[in-house]
Each structure stands twice: as structure tokens, then as C-alpha cells.
Amino acid sequence: MATQHSRSAARIMMAPAVILLLGWMLVPLTMTVLFSFKKYLPLRGGDLGWVGFDNYIRFFSSSAFWPSVQVTLVIVGGVLAITVVFGVLLALLLDQPMWGQGIVRILVIAPFFVMPTVSALVWKNMFMDPVNGLFAHLWKFFGAEPLSWLSEASMQSIILIVSWQWLPFATLILLTAIQSLDSEQLEASEMDGASPLARFIYIILPHLGRAITVVVLIQTIFLLSIFAEIYVTTQGAFGTRTLTYLIFQRVLESQNVGLGSAGGVYAIILANIVAAFLMRIVGKNLDS
């Protein structure tokens, strides 16, 4: 890769992919930015001309804005905490030699293959339905009043559904990381007098640092934009309106493309702030 010739050849070879990706990203991004400076109401007159920063100011000063940011961050944080903690524990469990290991591993990973819409529907109708749901039956079996999950504990329910979907991903990544731990290190620490808990804290957890970082970063990217789970269950009611959902409502329900686009730009900024924080906190694990 050192000669002038091979370097320019490499550039030409990569160009199609780079151009395609850039186009894929840049065209929607430019259009979003463009629309955000316009009053654009498709069903009420169409393109009504440039309005400067009006859309930004309206979106920002709307009473729905800050709660939606908060909801987004709570869902992301909650799901991250649950998937990382239980992911580590499940990975430890699955790493133990046991009968039927292959089947158990496939079953554990299965939720990841279920589409978000489908899984949210299954949760909503089969588990969380206050009349016919499995949880309602369970509650009644113990003589308790069934909970109407999605209205009384809406945030917890959504976090539960999304965590269920993402736990397999975290478990899978962490399991492969645990399997790559040199068994002599564990034996050495055992000789050094480390208890099982100390071995976990001083040997296994630091070894998992990088894998946890990857899990957190990848999941954050996807969790900031969760939509289907909310659309199918609460439709943004009961304090579950995320920023993504707010934008959807502005664009499709209020038919205000300009206002929604301004929200989209805010979402980009929020994602960057979160990413910067995460890189600051966990990014150092990616070094060395």
C-alpha cells in the first residue's frame, strides 16, 4: 500500500462505495435541513416559503420538547443498564459447560430475530393485556389486582420490551468475550487466592471492558431511534413520547414537515451529545 500507484488504485476502487454511502446519507440530511427552514404543510397549501429559524424556535419552545428528550434518555439508559448487567450474568451462565448447550444458546439469542413490531405486539397482547394477558392471570392467581401495564407502568413496560429484544445481542457479544479469556489467568488468580467474586471483579470484568463498550455504543445508536415499540403499544401516550416519536407526530399526524425536520436536526444534535458523552466515559476502553 506504499507506492503512489497502489494508493491511487485504492482510492479508485473505494470510490463507488464511498460515493454511494455519502449520497445515501447526504441527500436525506440536506433535505431535512432544507425543509427545516421552510413552512411546508403538504395538505394545507404545500410549500409556503422560507421562514428562517421559526421551526426551530417552535419545536424547541413546545411544551412537549424537554419531556420527550427526557423520555428518550430514560429509555436508552434503562435498557442499557438492564442489558449490560443481565447480559454479563447470562454470558457467565452460558459459558458454563452444561447439557444441551447449543440449543440453550440458540434459544437465548432467538428474541433478536423477532421483528420489533411483532415482539411489541406479542408483549402487548399476550403478556401485558390487563384482561387476557399472562401477567394478569399470574397476578390474579396470587389474588392481586391485575395491572394495566401500558398505562399504569408505561415507561417500565417499554423498557422491559426493548430490553428483552436487546438482551440477546448483549449476551452474544459478552459471551464471545468471556470465551476469549485465557483460562490460565483464571487459574493464576485462583492460585493467588482470589475468591470467585474477586475473580469476577478483578479478572473477568476488566477483560469484558471492551466488549461492554461495544455493546453500549452500538445499542445507543439503535435505541435513540426506537419507534415501532412505542407506535404499537402506547402511541406515545402515558408519558412515553420519545423525540423520535414527537418528530413522527409533527410530520405525519400534524402534517407539518418543516417543524418535524427541525426536530430531526435536534435529534441529530442530541445523538451527537450522547455519543460524545459515551465516548468520554467508555471510549478509553477501546484504546490499546
Next chain:
Amino acid sequence: MGRITLDKVTKSFGTAQVIPPLDLTIEDGEFTVFVGPSGCGKSTLLRLIAGLEDVSSGQIRIDGEDATMTPPAKRGLSMVFQSYALYPHMSVRKNIAFPMRMAKMPQEEQDRRIEAAAKALNLTDYLERRPGQLSGGQRQRVAIGRAIVREPSAFLFDEPLSNLDAALRVGMRMEISELHKKLATTMIYVTHDQVEAMTMADKIVVLRAGYVEQVGSPLDLYRAPRNLFVAGFIGSPKMNFIEGPEAAKYDAHTIGVRPEHISISADEGPWSGVVGVSEHLGSDTFFHIHDTGLAETITVRADGEVSFHHGDRVHLTPRTDVIHRFDTAGLRINQ
């Protein structure tokens, strides 16, 4: 103190018995080397002593106390692993401190021991580095440092030098021997390299397929190998084995003559053959002689200045006083 006794110890993995009943005593302060070809059970034996594997039956006693069921950390033994098994995310200092930290030793005592170990092992300048930033030899020393600070009753080494290059290996061999002289602690050392065994050991245990073939000092094993396996394993280059009528002259089924006990000359000697490959080491020359009618090749050690060429016909004279005789079962016949 560190007297380790194995009493009818066996180990099976499933139905495969890796260690048949085995008795062995390692005296306090002794440098014992387990040597044998790969797969002979020497590492398993070491892991049984360490407590990393459970024995299938039998008893392990350390200083007279039954330690068969004692967890590894409570046996008072330190182990140096083949891969060094350093903790990659901890600095050298923390690596060395780890066993003391686990034992909740006071900080001043920890620091004192770390300084002492670092000084003894030339690691003082590297204490704040991570294992990843060290060379193989330095990592090896960190692993030894981590073993020393616990002041164990015995050290266990599992092929510690096999990942080092040849020059470094010789250096570390000396350092470990030096350490043993200084600490006078029991050391058990596993290797497949008979040179390491010969140069370091007070006592060598030759193992094959889990069986102890012979136990003794390096020179005992060299002078009086108990059977063909030990005779072939100890000594470099390998002993020459001759069967047939030549062996019958000595009332044996097989006779063994070491390369260093044969002299080579151009014109006189009872055996003759054609020079094949000759290896010039400077100090010595090893000739591989073919077509002797005795064995496929006979290896001869000669002085570095002796020179024969490929295809030369030469004559060999064995030293009859140091010929080893073996019977049909491969066991030594004493003179």
C-alpha cells in the same frame, strides 16, 4: 518448609487414566524437574499438586498434612504458567501485588515485598508498565515476581521457558537456578527439554504415559539409565542403540553407546561406516555415520577440529567401560 508427598495418586479424565497410581516424594528445598515427551502427564501431575485438578484417588501431603482436598490458594504454593498468565489490565506493580491484596496484607508490607522482588528481578524500572509493553523475558520475571511475594512453601513452574527464544532461555535458566539457591525453597519444574532438566535439577523425574520411569539426580540418570526410554531421553545427542550380534557379544539384547563415548578415526577401530551429515558446532562436531551394519545411523561426538567429509569411510571405537546393556524387556542389565 515444603515437603510434598504423593501417595498412590491417580487421575482419570472420563475412562482414560492419565496418571496410574503414582508415589513420589519431593524433599524440602529440592529442585525437582518433571521431564518427559509431550502428553506424558507431567503438566497434569503439576496441576494435581497445585490443586487446579482434583485427584481421582490417592493422597497429596504437603509438609505431612493431607492437602488432597485443600483449595489451591490454601496450599501455600505459587505457580508460574507457560503463558505467564499476567493480568493484562493491571500494571506490573499491581500484578505482583495481586496475591498480597487478595490476602489483605497491610499496604506497607506489600510495598516492601514488591520493592524487594522488583530489585531481585531487575523490574524496578518497569513497575508502572502494563504486561503488554514488556518483552517475553520481562513478562517471565513479572510472573516469577508474583510467585515470590507470597513466600510460598514451594514453587511450581509449568514449562516457563518454552515461549522464550533460545538465548533468553539460557539466561532465564540461570536466573531460576540462582533464585533457587538464594531462596532455598522447594521448586517443581515441568519441561519437555532434557537440557533444562539436566542443567537445573537436583532430582529428575522421568515420566512416560503417566508412569515414573526413573527418579534420580541428573548424573545418576546419565550414568545408569534404568531402561531404554530413559537412556534415549537423557543425553544430547541421543544414545546410539545397537541390537543383534554386536549386542550379543556383550550378553545383551540391546547395547547403548553415547555419542561422546565413541572415538572416530580414519584407519583403525572395530566398527566402520560412511560419514553422512556432519554438524559443526565449533566446540564439537557431530558425525552421523551410515552403513555400519549395526544400526541405521550411529552418532559420534568428536572434537571441533576433527574433520571428515561426506562419504569418507571412517572407523569407530566405542569405550567398552561405559557401554549400557539392556535385556529383551528394555531394562538395564547391571554390570
